[in-house]
Amino acid sequence: MADASAGNNAGSTSNAEVQIQIPAGPPKAEPGAPSKNSGAKNWRWWMMVSVDVFFVVAGQTSATLLGRYYYHQGGSSNWISMFVQTAGFPILFLALLCFPKSSGGGGASGDAPVAKVAVIYVVLGLVIAADDMMYASGLKYLPVSTYSLICASQLAFNVIFSYVLNSQKLTGLIFNAVILLTLSDALLGVNHDETEDMSGMPRGKYLMGFLLTLGASGTYSLILSLMQLTFENVIKKHTYMAVLNMQIYMALVATIASMVGLFASGEWRMMTEEMDTFRSGQFSYFMTLVWTAVSWQITSVGVVGLVFEVSSLFSNVICTVSLPIVPPFAVLIFHDTMDGIKIISMLIAAWGFVSYLMQHFIDDKKARKAAAGG
Numbered sequence: 001m002a003d004a005s006a007g008n009n010a011g012s013t014s015n016a017e018v019q020i021q022i023p024a025g026p027p028k029a030e031p032g033a034p035s036k037n038s039g040a041k042n043w044r045w046w047m048m049v050s051v052d053v054f055f056v057v058a059g060q061t062s063a064t065l066l067g068r069y070y071y072h073q074g075g076s077s078n079w080i081s082m083f084v085q086t087a088g089f090p091i092l093f094l095a096l097l098c099f100p101k102s103s104g105g106g107g108a109s110g111d112a113p114v115a116k117v118a119v120i121y122v123v124l125g126l127v128i129a130a131d132d133m134m135y136a137s138g139l140k141y142l143p144v145s146t147y148s149l150i151c152a153s154q155l156a157f158n159v160i161f162s163y164v165l166n167s168q169k170l171t172g173l174i175f176n177a178v179i180l181l182t183l184s185d186a187l188l189g190v191n192h193d194e195t196e197d198m199s200g201m202p203r204g205k206y207l208m209g210f211l212l213t214l215g216a217s218g219t220y221s222l223i224l225s226l227m228q229l230t231f232e233n234v235i236k237k238h239t240y241m242a243v244l245n246m247q248i249y250m251a252l253v254a255t256i257a258s259m260v261g262l263f264a265s266g267e268w269r270m271m272t273e274e275m276d277t278f279r280s281g282q283f284s285y286f287m288t289l290v291w292t293a294v295s296w297q298i299t300s301v302g303v304v305g306l307v308f309e310v311s312s313l314f315s316n317v318i319c320t321v322s323l324p325i326v327p328p329f330a331v332l333i334f335h336d337t338m339d340g341i342k343i344i345s346m347l348i349a350a351w352g353f354v355s356y357l358m359q360h361f362i363d364d365k366k367a368r369k370a371a372a373g374g
């Protein structure tokens with residue numbers, strides 16, 4: 001699905017079913033809405049996209065701050081950090097209750113063969129678990145600045161995967177946005193106040209940290225492109241129920257994988273010790289993990305929603321735009337300093353985002369003109 005050239009209206013609702021935009025899917029004409037083939041988007045599409053953007057920005061900001069709070073107060077387990085990234089998925093069943101069965105969600109797979117969809121969810125769930133582990137472990141062997149710099153490569157990986165797997169249209173405005181957003185992340189990485197002494201880290205471990213973090217960046221981008229591909233070519237069901245189902249089953253597989261790791265590594269025993277030594281107390285430890293898990297689920301719903309309504313690249317763009325939003329909150333919560341580089345990073349991210357958005361407005365305008373003319 002190439003978001004810039006996307007063609008669909010995303011949006012009328014009927015019987016609580018929310019139609020979302022999947023440009024490569026079968027046509028579904030909605031009376032009174034711009035035609036699918038025109039590629040023009042109606043106000044409902046923009047509203048749904050805005051809600052998903054809000055979920056990603058709010059979810060990722062709070063998950064990042066809570067994750068930092070966990071380490072700040074004495075937490076140290078990578079397996080626990082990995083576990084909470086997907087373990088909150090049961091709350092999505094509450095969201096599923098909002099969509100009656102008659103709304104046409106079609107269970108986990110819509111009209112696609114259940115076995116095929118199950119295999120895809122298991123594979124994607126395991127890849128997500130691997131990504132979560134690499135994402136959490138890279139930081140163990142690298143200074144935060146190096147880690148953040150490597151994470152900034154995520155968007156560049158996504159450009160390649162979405163071009164190859166999703167036929168993403170790459171224009172000057174999109175390239176401009178990707179370069180600016182990568183630069184904005186990289187600035188945050190370079191600017192990080194280095195408090196850790198990594199001088200004792202063996203070269204081999206440093207290299208491992210580098211490869212794990214680079215692997216996480218590539219894997220995350222691949223996951224987003226594969227999700228888009230699955231939705232377009234296999235599920236072909238244009239409902240929010242299908243989006244939620246996909247998120248629930250993939251998170252279930254990833255959570256089982258992280259629980260196996262947590263128990264096999266013996267780190268689960270650390271939980272009671274961590275709880276006892278957590279600086280702000282046991283209740284706070286429990287609440288930190290619960291709300292981190294909830295925040296990651298809110299993020300994931302937004303991320304998956306954006307993949308299906310727009311594209312994997314746009315979803316990753318919003319994840320990247322969220323990063324420079326964290327520092328002002330860290331100033332309030334952790335009394336970090338807000339320096340000029342962090343402000344410049346935010347401004348560059350805003351410029352990159354506007355550049356990407358411009359492409360959408362241009363495409364939408366063209367599509368409306370074509371629809372009016374044809």
Ligand SMILES: Nc1nc2[nH]cnc2c(=O)[nH]1
Nearest residue numbers: 131132135216217220319
């Ligand atoms: N690699 C990677 N994994 C994630 N898991 C949740 N967010 C991210 C991300 O931005 N990158």
